[in-house]
Amino acid sequence: MRGEFLATLRARAARDATTLRLMAIAPPAAVLFLSAPGAAWPQLLAVVTAALACALVFAEIRGRGPIFEALVPALLMFLFAPPEASPGQLAFALSLALVLGSLIFGGAGFGFLSIGALSLALLAFSFPPLAPVAPVDVVIWAALPGGLLVLLAGLAPWRVVLAGAAGFALAAWPAALDPGYALPLALVLVHLAADPFGAPVTGPGQWLSGLMTGGLVSVLAALGLPGLDLSAGVFAVLLANLFAPLIDAGAIALANWREEARRA
Amino acid sequence: MSCLEPQRRGPFGPPAILPDTVTLEARDLLGLRPVACVTEGAEVATGALVMQDRSRSEIRVVAPVAGRVERVETGLGRRAIRVVIRPDGAARTAPVTVEGDTRDLMLAFGLWPDLRTRPFGRVPDPDASPDAILVDALSGAGVLAAQATPFALGHGLRALTALTKGPVILCQHGGPALAPAEGRVEIDALAPRHDGMARRLRRLHSVARSGEVWVLDVQTAIALGRLCAEGLFDATRLVEIVTPSGAAAGTLRAPLGADLAPVLKEHGWTAPASRPLRRNETQIDPRRDMAVPSDAPLGPIVPVPALAASLPLGMRTIPLLRALQIGDADTARRLGCLDLVEEDMRAASTICASGADYGLLLRRVLDELEGER
Numbered sequence: 001m002r003g004e005f006l007a008t009l010r011a012r013a014a015r016d017a018t019t020l021r022l023m024a025i026a027p028p029a030a031v032l033f034l035s036a037p038g039a040a041w042p043q044l045l046a047v048v049t050a051a052l053a054c055a056l057v058f059a060e061i062r063g064r065g066p067i068f069e070a071l072v073p074a075l076l077m078f079l080f081a082p083p084e085a086s087p088g089q090l091a092f093a094l095s096l097a098l099v100l101g102s103l104i105f106g107g108a109g110f111g112f113l114s115i116g117a118l119s120l121a122l123l124a125f126s127f128p129p130l131a132p133v134a135p136v137d138v139v140i141w142a143a144l145p146g147g148l149l150v151l152l153a154g155l156a157p158w159r160v161v162l163a164g165a166a167g168f169a170l171a172a173w174p175a176a177l178d179p180g181y182a183l184p185l186a187l188v189l190v191h192l193a194a195d196p197f198g199a200p201v202t203g204p205g206q207w208l209s210g211l212m213t214g215g216l217v218s219v220l221a222a223l224g225l226p227g228l229d230l231s232a233g234v235f236a237v238l239l240a241n242l243f244a245p246l247i248d249a250g251a252i253a254l255a256n257w258r259e260e261a262r263r264a
Numbered sequence: 265m266s267c268l269e270p271q272r273r274g275p276f277g278p279p280a281i282l283p284d285t286v287t288l289e290a291r292d293l294l295g296l297r298p299v300a301c302v303t304e305g306a307e308v309a310t311g312a313l314v315m316q317d318r319s320r321s322e323i324r325v326v327a328p329v330a331g332r333v334e335r336v337e338t339g340l341g342r343r344a345i346r347v348v349i350r351p352d353g354a355a356r357t358a359p360v361t362v363e364g365d366t367r368d369l370m371l372a373f374g375l376w377p378d379l380r381t382r383p384f385g386r387v388p389d390p391d392a393s394p395d396a397i398l399v400d401a402l403s404g405a406g407v408l409a410a411q412a413t414p415f416a417l418g419h420g421l422r423a424l425t426a427l428t429k430g431p432v433i434l435c436q437h438g439g440p441a442l443a444p445a446e447g448r449v450e451i452d453a454l455a456p457r458h459d460g461m462a463r464r465l466r467r468l469h470s471v472a473r474s475g476e477v478w479v480l481d482v483q484t485a486i487a488l489g490r491l492c493a494e495g496l497f498d499a500t501r502l503v504e505i506v507t508p509s510g511a512a513a514g515t516l517r518a519p520l521g522a523d524l525a526p527v528l529k530e531h532g533w534t535a536p537a538s539r540p541l542r543r544n545e546t547q548i549d550p551r552r553d554m555a556v557p558s559d560a561p562l563g564p565i566v567p568v569p570a571l572a573a574s575l576p577l578g579m580r581t582i583p584l585l586r587a588l589q590i591g592d593a594d595t596a597r598r599l600g601c602l603d604l605v606e607e608d609m610r611a612a613s614t615i616c617a618s619g620a621d622y623g624l625l626l627r628r629v630l631d632e633l634e635g636e637r
Contacts, residue, residue: 014566014617064561109564154569201567201582252580256598259578263473 006152013153017196018069018108020153024146025075025191031142032079032135039083046087047074050095058103069108070098076116076191077123079139080132080230085123089130093123112245114195117237124231132230134184141183147190156194159206160213164189167214181228185217188233198241202251209247213240278515280355280500283522286329287540288314288347293377295386296323300344306333308349310358311373311497315344322390326374328499328519329355355519357496366426370488373497378484378544382465382477384634385605394478396430396469400461401442401482403546405502405515409483410442413490417443417482420489424480425449434482435464442482462608466576472600481544503541506549508532524548552610562589563618574611576603585612588625593632601629 013020033040051074055067077094097119105111120132134140150156168185169177193199193213200209216236221229290298298315302308308327315325331351339345362369370376371390381388388394399421401410410417417434424432425448433450436442437459441451452468461479469477483501490496499520505513505527513531518524518541525539533550541548565571567582575581579600587595606623613622 010568010570011615013568014571014615017566017568017617062561107564109566155566196567197564201572202580248583252583252599255580 009153013155017155018066018072020150020155021072022068022075024150025072025079025143027146028135028139028143029075029078032139035136035138040078042087043081043085043090044078046091047078047081047094050074050091051098054095054098054103055107058099058107062106070102072108073098073102073115073119077119079135079143079187079191080116080120080234081123082130082133085127085130089123089127093126094119096126097122109197112198113241114192114198114237116195117192117198117234117241120230120234121238124234132234134187134227134230137183140187143187143191147186150190150194155196156190157196157199157206158194159203160194160199160210161186161189163207163210164193164214164217167211167216168218169214170211171215171218184228184230185214185233188217188228188230188237189213192233192237193240195237195241198237198244200244200248200251202248202255204254205244205247205251208251209240209244212243213237216240278517280517280519281522281527282354283351283518283524284526285334285523285538285540286327286331286349286351286519286521287523287538288325288328288349288521289540289542290315290344290346292543293317293323293325293387294380295384296320296377298325298344299342300336300338300347302333302336302347304333304336307331308333310355310499311360314347314349318343320390322371323376323387324371324374325377326499328521329353349521351519355500355522357490357498357500359495360491360497362491362495366423366488366492369423369491373487373491374499375484375488375491378480380479380544380605382471382479382605383602384630388476388478392476394428394430395471395475397424397428397432397478397480398461398465398468399424399432399434399480399482399485401434401436402459402461402464403504404512405504405546406482407436407442408515409486409502410436413486414443416486416489416493418449418489419493420485420487421449422447423488423492424485427478430469433464433468434485435461435468460576460608462604463576466578466600466603470600470603472597472603481546483546484544501541501546503545504547505531506547506551510551560619562620565589566617568615571612571615574615575608579603581612585616585620585622588622588629589618589620591625591628591632593629593636596626596629597633601626602633605630 033044051070055070059065059067081090097115101113101115101118102108102111124131151158200206213236216239217233220232220235297318299318300315301313310330312327313324314327317323327349329351331349334350335348337345377387379388401407421432421443431448431450433452434443435452438453445451471477487498490498500517502515502517504515507513521540523538523540528539565585572581584599604626606627609622609626
């Protein structure tokens with residue numbers, strides 16, 4: 001029964017990708033909203049409106065949808081954005097990320113970057129003090145079931161997550177390793193690094209990309225911060241995304257070479 | 265050399281159904297330009313010539329039943345589209361005079377068009393010789409037919425060794441061998457998770473880099489065995505019917521080209537006016553017929569493990585699907601598309617959210633690569 005459910009979930013994952021990803025991110029977003037509704041609603045309204053408006057404009061121009069996939073990076077931005085960011089700043093950075101990273105390529109799945117990570121990076125670039133922050137622990141705990149869901153469905157490549165954790169542990173060992181980093185790192189790895197459209201698609205490529213992301217999170221992290229430096233996480237993910245096509249091409253070339261050698 | 269062996273006659277599965285019409289479709293003859301050799305109203309006997317290839321006349325399509333030719337449809341340049349026969353009675357095995365070697369027999373009795381080459385999925389040239397022949401006993405109907413006639417299957421497999429200097433490999437699920445492995449006849453028995461001829465081909469004799477392999481349905485090998493061993497021409501095949509819920513409704517025996525629309529209606533399908541049994545078809549699942557290619561722009565490929573596992577192990581599925589979507593034949597060739605034919609892409613088309621018909625996209629790429637040869 002459990003096996004059958006898992007098989008059905010994995011078989012339908014591609015067609016229901018947007019629904020499953022929204023189901024994964026909605027609970028922590030809801031917890032974050034409910035923890036301070038008064039302060040959070042303008043931010044949530046800004047990101048949701050900006051995402052839907054951008055997607056709708058491009059859907060009208062192209063004559064085809066869907067538009068709700070733009071809500072995934074919107075909710076990710078809501079989760080990681082600093083509380084002091086104004087709704088206008090969030091809407092600007094998210095719109096820029098959606099248009100430059102996704103919509104001009106044809107929509108989600110046609111680009112090669114994690115739009116969630118790109119929007120947070122653009123926020124940090126455009127408004128320098130506004131660096132992404134890790135949500136409070138209760139929000140991260142609320143994100144764990146959803147993280148498990150996308151991992152089981154295969155929408156987040158598990159190799160990237162596992163290798164990311166290993167890469168971070170190896171690079172941070174032993175001085176900079178803190179158990180408190182585990183939950184925020186897991187959140188970054190599952191929802192940003194293991195983005196189905198940004199991560200490599202070959203098995204060896206996913207291992208390498210994960211190791212690279214985890215290692216870079218440790219290397220790029222600013223010293224002396226109380227928790228995990230989310231800016232390092234975001235830029236590590238973007239760098240790994242940029243290299244993903246090259247890593248895939250290398251993995252395929254290596255596999256071809258090995259096959260030729262075996263035949264010879 | 266004749267492949268005649270001591271005879272062994274006996275009952276062979278359920279009796280064949282009596283269809284209203286038998287339709288021989290030219291679209292089943294991939295790579296051929298068939299012309300009709302009969303006229304409307306003509307009487308044909310079982311095994312009589314109905315169509316032949318324009319340039320290689322030794323490749324023939326014969327009548328699976330005795331009856332009257334009801335309709336001959338032709339297209340541009342007298343190219344045959346289909347020939348419809350109204351049977352006189354139920355299809356039955358017919359004693360025939362067996363002369364010549366395996367190649368001559370397969371050509372004379374219309375079994376040759378059942379062969380498919382890999383790469384490209386065409387009917388092979390009668391003068392060619394493959395590196396190996398793979399016999400497909402992976403479908404439920406094929407296994408039932410093989411279990412009912414191990415003697416004929418053994419003869420058929422031995423006869424097929426005359427077509428190649430390489431092995432003749434019977435691909436079956438695990439369990440007891442459906443036929444004895446002797447000489448160049450080999451048995452490849454693996455658990456069902458290794459299903460699909462593309463997976464077997466990829467593992468046993470990949471043609472992605474070079475070479476040519478022929479693939480044959482086990483029921484054609486049985487028909488060849490019956491021809492060799494018993495001197496009987498049998499143009500009927502066992503076929504499995506699938507219900508609208510996706511369950512197997514059972515198997516029936518029908519002559520090639522038999523109209524199965526009434527049977528499908530009995531099993532709850534809203535069947536079209538006519539649904540002939542096509543060549544090498546062992547399972548009728550009308551859901552596959554209903555899939556209409558869409559003109560809508562293709563969506564993105566969501567790279568999930570289920571999609572990656574839809575093609576044989578060792579293939580880089582997602583990069584290959586991307587190459588097929590954009591029609592990059594060179595990349596697709598490097599990624600091993602020559603091991604595949606349209607039916608291998610069915611799972612990918614079902615799972616992928618892009619809405620692409622990868623069978624169609626693969627055919628375009630294969631045609632381009634074939635043209636470059």
